[in-house]
Amino acid sequence: xxxxxxxxxxxxxxxxxxxxxxxxxxxxxxxxxxxxxxxxxxxxxxxxxxxxxxxxxxxxxxxxxxxxxxxxxxxxxxxxxxxxxxxxxxxxxxxxxxxxxxxxxxxxxxxxxxxxxxxxxxxxxxxxxxxxxxxxxxxxxxxxxxxxxxxxxxxxxxxxxxxxxxxxxxxxxxxxxxxxxxxxxxxxxxxxxxxxxxxxxxxxxxxxxxxxxxxxxxxxxxxxxxxxxxxxxxxxxxxxxxxxxxxxxxxxxxxxxxxxxxxxxxxxxxxxxxxxxxxxx
Amino acid sequence: xxxxxxxxxxxxxxxxxxxxxxxxxxxxxxxxxxxxxxxxxxxxxxxxxxxxxxxxxxxxxxxxxxxxxxxxxxxxxxxxxxxxxxxxxxxxxxxxxxxxxxxxxxxxxxxxxxxxxxxxxxxxxxxxxxxxxxxxxxxxxxxxxxxxxxxxxxxxxxxxxxxxxxxxxxxxxxxxxxxxxxxxxxxxxxxxxxxxxxxxxxxxxxxxxxxxxxxxxxxxxxxxxxxxxxxxxxxxxxxxxxxxxxxxxxxxxxxxxxxxxxxxxxxxxxxxxxxxxxxxxxxxxxxxxxxxxxxxxxxxxxxxxxxxxxxxxxxxxxxxxxxxxxxxxxxxxxxxxxxxxxxxxxxxxxxxxxxxxxxxxxxxxxxxxxxxxxxxxxxxxxxxxxxxxxxxxxxxxxxxxxxxxxxxxxxxxxxxxxxxxxxxxxxxxxxxxxxxxxxxxxxxxxxxxxxxxxxxxxxxxxxxxxxxxxxxxxxxxxxxxxxxxxxxxxxxxxxxxxxxxxxxxxxxxxxxxxxxxxxxxxxxxxxxxxxxxxxxx
Numbered sequence: 001x002x003x004x005x006x007x008x009x010x011x012x013x014x015x016x017x018x019x020x021x022x023x024x025x026x027x028x029x030x031x032x033x034x035x036x037x038x039x040x041x042x043x044x045x046x047x048x049x050x051x052x053x054x055x056x057x058x059x060x061x062x063x064x065x066x067x068x069x070x071x072x073x074x075x076x077x078x079x080x081x082x083x084x085x086x087x088x089x090x091x092x093x094x095x096x097x098x099x100x101x102x103x104x105x106x107x108x109x110x111x112x113x114x115x116x117x118x119x120x121x122x123x124x125x126x127x128x129x130x131x132x133x134x135x136x137x138x139x140x141x142x143x144x145x146x147x148x149x150x151x152x153x154x155x156x157x158x159x160x161x162x163x164x165x166x167x168x169x170x171x172x173x174x175x176x177x178x179x180x181x182x183x184x185x186x187x188x189x190x191x192x193x194x195x196x197x198x199x200x201x202x203x204x205x206x207x208x209x210x211x212x213x214x215x216x217x218x219x220x221x222x223x224x225x226x227x228x229x230x231x232x233x234x235x236x237x238x239x240x241x242x243x244x245x246x247x248x249x250x251x252x253x254x255x256x257x258x259x260x261x262x263x264x265x266x267x268x269x270x271x272x273x274x275x276x277x278x279x280x281x
Numbered sequence: 282x283x284x285x286x287x288x289x290x291x292x293x294x295x296x297x298x299x300x301x302x303x304x305x306x307x308x309x310x311x312x313x314x315x316x317x318x319x320x321x322x323x324x325x326x327x328x329x330x331x332x333x334x335x336x337x338x339x340x341x342x343x344x345x346x347x348x349x350x351x352x353x354x355x356x357x358x359x360x361x362x363x364x365x366x367x368x369x370x371x372x373x374x375x376x377x378x379x380x381x382x383x384x385x386x387x388x389x390x391x392x393x394x395x396x397x398x399x400x401x402x403x404x405x406x407x408x409x410x411x412x413x414x415x416x417x418x419x420x421x422x423x424x425x426x427x428x429x430x431x432x433x434x435x436x437x438x439x440x441x442x443x444x445x446x447x448x449x450x451x452x453x454x455x456x457x458x459x460x461x462x463x464x465x466x467x468x469x470x471x472x473x474x475x476x477x478x479x480x481x482x483x484x485x486x487x488x489x490x491x492x493x494x495x496x497x498x499x500x501x502x503x504x505x506x507x508x509x510x511x512x513x514x515x516x517x518x519x520x521x522x523x524x525x526x527x528x529x530x531x532x533x534x535x536x537x538x539x540x541x542x543x544x545x546x547x548x549x550x551x552x553x554x555x556x557x558x559x560x561x562x563x564x565x566x567x568x569x570x571x572x573x574x575x576x577x578x579x580x581x582x583x584x585x586x587x588x589x590x591x592x593x594x595x596x597x598x599x600x601x602x603x604x605x606x607x608x609x610x611x612x613x614x615x616x617x618x619x620x621x622x623x624x625x626x627x628x629x630x631x632x633x634x635x636x637x638x639x640x641x642x643x644x645x646x647x648x649x650x651x652x653x654x655x656x657x658x659x660x661x662x663x664x665x666x667x668x669x670x671x672x673x674x675x676x677x678x679x680x681x682x683x684x685x686x687x688x689x690x691x692x693x694x695x696x697x698x699x700x701x702x703x704x705x706x707x708x709x710x711x712x713x714x715x716x717x718x719x720x721x722x723x724x725x726x727x728x729x730x731x732x733x734x735x736x737x738x739x740x741x742x743x744x745x746x747x748x749x750x751x752x753x754x755x756x757x758x759x760x761x762x763x764x765x766x767x768x769x770x771x772x773x774x775x776x777x778x779x780x781x782x783x784x785x786x787x788x789x790x791x792x793x794x795x796x797x798x799x800x801x802x803x804x805x806x807x808x809x810x811x812x813x814x815x816x817x818x
Contacts, residue, residue: 085372092368119383151379
C-alpha cells in the first residue's frame with residue numbers, strides 16, 4: 001500500500017489538487033451564470049438555483065449574437081490567413097538560402113517585441129485616412145480588423161513553424177525536386193501535409209489570441225453591431241459591475257464554445273505540435 | 282541540431298534552375314497556372330479599385346506607392362527567379378503596412394511633444410487661441426442658431442447652422458469656418474431658425490442640451506473673431522481678445538496688453554513671466570522625452586520602481602506557471618495513472634476560457650466584501666488595497682491562466698524524451714529525484730527554453746493581466762499616475778490616453794525604452810541557447 005502511494009498515489013493527489021485549482025473559478029462562473037438573481041453579491045461558489053434567465057437576457061437584450069458572429073468571423077479568418085502567410089514565410093526561411101535571410105529572421109523577432117498597441121495612435125490616424133478613402137476597410141469593419149491583425153502574422157508563428165520544418169528531412173523535397181516537382185508543388189503537396197501538427201497549434205494560438213484581443217478592438221470597433229465579444233462583454237459590466245454579472249458570466253461560458261470547438265477539432269495534433277515546435281524554438 | 286541525414290552538401294536547394302529547358306517543364310501544371318492567373322488578376326483589380334479614391338482625393342504619393350507595390354508584386358510572381366520572395370512577400374506586405382509603419386511613426390513621435398495642447402500646426406494653435414478669446418462686444422451681430430451634426434447626434438462633430446438677420450442667408454459653420462448653404466437645401470422658420478438642412482442632422486432640444494458644455498466651448502472662426510453660442514438658439518459674432526502679430530511672432534491680449542512670444546523650441550507661446558498658453562503646437566523636442574524619464578525626479582523614481590516590479594511580475598508569471606505545469610505533467614507522466622485523459626481535459630479547461638473575461642471574473646473574486654476568495658477563506662482582506670496583496674493576487678491570477686499551457690507543452694516534451702534514457706538511470710541506481718534532476722530536467726529545459734523566453738517577453742508587456750484586474754491599483758496618495766501593480770506598459774498607456782491629458786510623445790519614448798529592455802533580455806537569452814539551436818544557421 002505504501003508502495004502504491006509512493007509510486008502512483010501521489011500522482012493522483014497532485015492531479016486532483018491541480019484539477020480543483022483549475023475548476024474553482026470555472027464553477028464560480030457557472031454558478032453566477034445560473035444564478036437567477038444575476039448579481040455578483042448574491043453569487044456563491046455552488047449554484048444557488050438553476051435558471052436560464054441570464055442567458056435569455058443576454059441573447060435577447062444585448063448585441064451578443066452580433067458580437068459572437070463578429071468574433072468568430074474575425075478570429076477565424078484572421079487566424080487561418082495568418083497561419084497560411086507564416087507557413088509560406090517559414091518555408092522560405094527553412095528551405096531556401098538567400099541574402100538577408102538571417103537579418104530577416106532577426107528583424108521579425110525584433111519588430112514583434114515592440115509593444116504593439118502603443119502604436120495604437122499611429123494605427124488610429126492611419127485608419128482615419130483609410131476610412132475616408134476606402135470605407136469597406138475602415139473602422140467598424142471585419143476586413144479592416146482582419147488586415148490589422150495580419151500585420152502580426154509573420155513573427156512568433158513563423159519561428160515556431162520554421163523550427164518544425166527543420167525537423168523534416170530535406171531529402172524528401174530534394175527527391176521530389178529531382179523528379180521534376182516545382183517549388184510550389186513541393187510546398188503544397190509534400191511539406192504542408194507533413195507540418196499539419198504545427199499548423200494546428202499556431203492556428204489555435206492565433207485564434208485564442210485574436211478572440212481575447214481587447215485593446216485594439218476597443219479603439220477600432222465602436223459602433224453598435226460591429227463589436228467583438230471582448231469589447232461587447234467588457235461594456236456590459238463597465239458601468240454596472242454588480243447587476244450584470246450573471247449575464248457577463250453567461251457570456252463568458254458561451255464565448256468559450258468556439259475555442260473549445262477549435263481545440264477539440266485540432267486536439268490530436270496539439271500535444272505533438274506544441275512539443276515538436278518547442279524543441280526547435 | 283542538424284538532421285543526421287542532411288549533410289552540408291545537400292542542405293541548400295539550388296535557387297534557380299541551371300537549364301532553361303528544365304525550367305519550362307516545372308511549375309507549368311495547368312491548375313497551378315490557373316490559380317496564379319486568377320490570384321494576380323484579383324490583385325490587379327483590387328489595385329485598380331483602390332486607386333480611384335486616391336486619384337479623386339489627389340493623394341499622388343499614395344497612388345505612387347500603390348502602383349509601385351503592385352508592379353513589384355507582379356514582377357515577383359511573373360518571373361521564375363526570386364523564389365524566396367514569392368513566399369515572403371504576402372506576409373511582408375501586411376507586416377510593413379500594419380506593423381512596421383505604425384512602429385516607425387510611433388518612434389518618430391517619441392521625439393516630439395505630440396499630445397493634448399500640442400496636436401496641430403502653429404497656424405492651428407493661433408486660430409484656436411484667437412477663437413477661444415472671443416467675447417461679445419456692443420454691436421456684435423446676433424444670429425438665430427440651430428445646432429446640427431454630420432454624424433451621430435450624441436457624438437458627431439458639431440455644426441452651427443446660422444441665419445444672417447440682414448440677408449436671411451443660411452450658413453453652416455464648423456471648426457474650419459463658415460460655408461454658405463444653397464437656399465433650396467434648407468428649411469427655415471419665420472424667426473430664422475433652421476429646422477432641416479440637407480446633409481446635416483439637426484439636434485433636438487434634448488440632444489442639444491445633453492451636449493451643452495461642448496456647445497458653449499464651440500466656436501466658428503471668422504475673419505475678425507469667431508461665432509459663439511449664447512444658449513442653444515442664439516449666436517453672436519464676437520471680437521477676438523487675443524490677436525496674433527506676425528511681425529513679432531507673438532500673441533497680444535488687447536485688453537491687458539500682455540504678450541506671449543512664440544518659442545519654437547517647445548512649441549508654446551510664453552510670456553515674459555514664464556506663463557505658457559495652454560494651446561501650443563507640435564514641434565521636435567529631440568531627446569527631451571527620453572531624458573525626462575531618466576532625470577525628472579517625480580518620474581524617474583516611480584519609473585525605476587515600476588521597472589523592478591515589471592521584472593518580478595514577468596519572471597514570477599513565467600516561472601511559477603512553468604513549475605506548476607511541469608510538476609503536474611511529470612506527475613501524470615506514468616502509464617500507471619488511471620483517468621489520465623480525464624485529468625488532462627479538466628486541467629486544460631482554464632486555457633480554453635476567454636482570458637479577458639476570466640481576468641474580470643478574478644477581479645471580482647478578490648472583491649473585499651462579497652468576493653469568493655474572502656468568503657471561502659473566511660477572511661476580510663482588501664486584496665487590491667495593499668501593494669503586497671495586490672501583487673500576490675495578480676501573480677496568482679497569472680498562475681491560473683498560464684499553467685495549463687505549460688502543462689500541455691511539458692506533457693508533449695516529456696513524451697519526446699526517450700524512455701530508455703530514464704530507464705538507464707534506474708539501472709545505474711539513481712533514485713527518481715536524481716534521475717529527474719540529471720536527465721529529464723536538462724532535456725526538458727533544452728526543449729522549452731525558447732518558449733520560456735517568448736513567454737517572458739509576452740508577460741513583460743501583459744497589458745490585459747493588469748488593466749483588467751487592478752488597473753494598476755493601489756496608488757500612492759501623492760502619485761495617481763503610477764500604481765503598485767502598474768507595469769511599464771499600463772503606466773505608458775495611462776500617460777498616452779489617461780484622464781490627465783494625453784502625452785503621446787512621452788508615452789512613445791517610454792515604449793521605446795520597453796522595447797529596448799525586452800530586446801536586450803531576449804537577445805541575451807537567445808544567445809545563451811544558441812548552441813542548442815539551429816536558428817542562426
